[in-house]
Amino acid sequence: MTYRIQGVFSVIADPKRRKMLDYLSAADRTAGDIASKFEISRPAVANHLRILEQNGLINIVKIGRTRVHKLNAAPLKEIKDWINSYERFWDQKLTGLKLLIESDLAKK
Amino acid sequence: MGKIIRSININAKLADVWPYFTDSQKIADWLMPNTFEALQGSKFTMDCPPEAGAGEVVECQVKQLKPPKNGMAQLVYTWVINNPYTETLLELELVETAGTTRVNLCHSGWELGQSDHKTRHEMGWDHLLINALIPLIEV
Numbered sequence: 001m002t003y004r005i006q007g008v009f010s011v012i013a014d015p016k017r018r019k020m021l022d023y024l025s026a027a028d029r030t031a032g033d034i035a036s037k038f039e040i041s042r043p044a045v046a047n048h049l050r051i052l053e054q055n056g057l058i059n060i061v062k063i064g065r066t067r068v069h070k071l072n073a074a075p076l077k078e079i080k081d082w083i084n085s086y087e088r089f090w091d092q093k094l095t096g097l098k099l100l101i102e103s104d105l106a107k108k
Numbered sequence: 109m110g111k112i113i114r115s116i117n118i119n120a121k122l123a124d125v126w127p128y129f130t131d132s133q134k135i136a137d138w139l140m141p142n143t144f145e146a147l148q149g150s151k152f153t154m155d156c157p158p159e160a161g162a163g164e165v166v167e168c169q170v171k172q173l174k175p176p177k178n179g180m181a182q183l184v185y186t187w188v189i190n191n192p193y194t195e196t197l198l199e200l201e202l203v204e205t206a207g208t209t210r211v212n213l214c215h216s217g218w219e220l221g222q223s224d225h226k227t228r229h230e231m232g233w234d235h236l237l238i239n240a241l242i243p244l245i246e247v
Binding site: 006 | 193
């Protein structure tokens, strides 16, 4: 699990790729749509899109003669779940701390 | 999402609660095995159990150490998770009121793998996660 999260982390560490995903969260887009939104070369856009696809963050679907890019948010959800696991961790630890201190003091 | 914020009230005086944050053995009793030393700037490790997120050794460094004074105390340390690489910060604030100590915990820095403030602020990571996840949640 963590290996995959590591990949997704590196992929979205790039602000341009985050912006591309954000752009795709509103609607499906063609490579041309995406390229026109970003002030970088088309090959650079294509490279970012390839990285996003390889890491499962987007799917490319052929509709007729156009290739449409769709966001796949499932890997992002894994990150959110991972952070949520830390929330549960602190809830458990702090409750345990309270019980421990209060019982230690009762023994005194 | 970028921050985990939790608070708990402990029926004990601050002077009795503080050692559970600064004495290595006492920290191990409620949190996890560690090499903590109550010294500003000191580096230490937390041996994170497998079921708790990191599941491996977490690298830490004391950034702020304010022992109890006037009913308040503060401890801040970095919490660097190696896999996936994440530099997080743990801020602990203890406040005593009428014999009860409130512990405020803030665990922040979940946005990115590296603490690069420029990229971190270019577009909120929360914003992306929320926007991207709305369709999944609504389905």
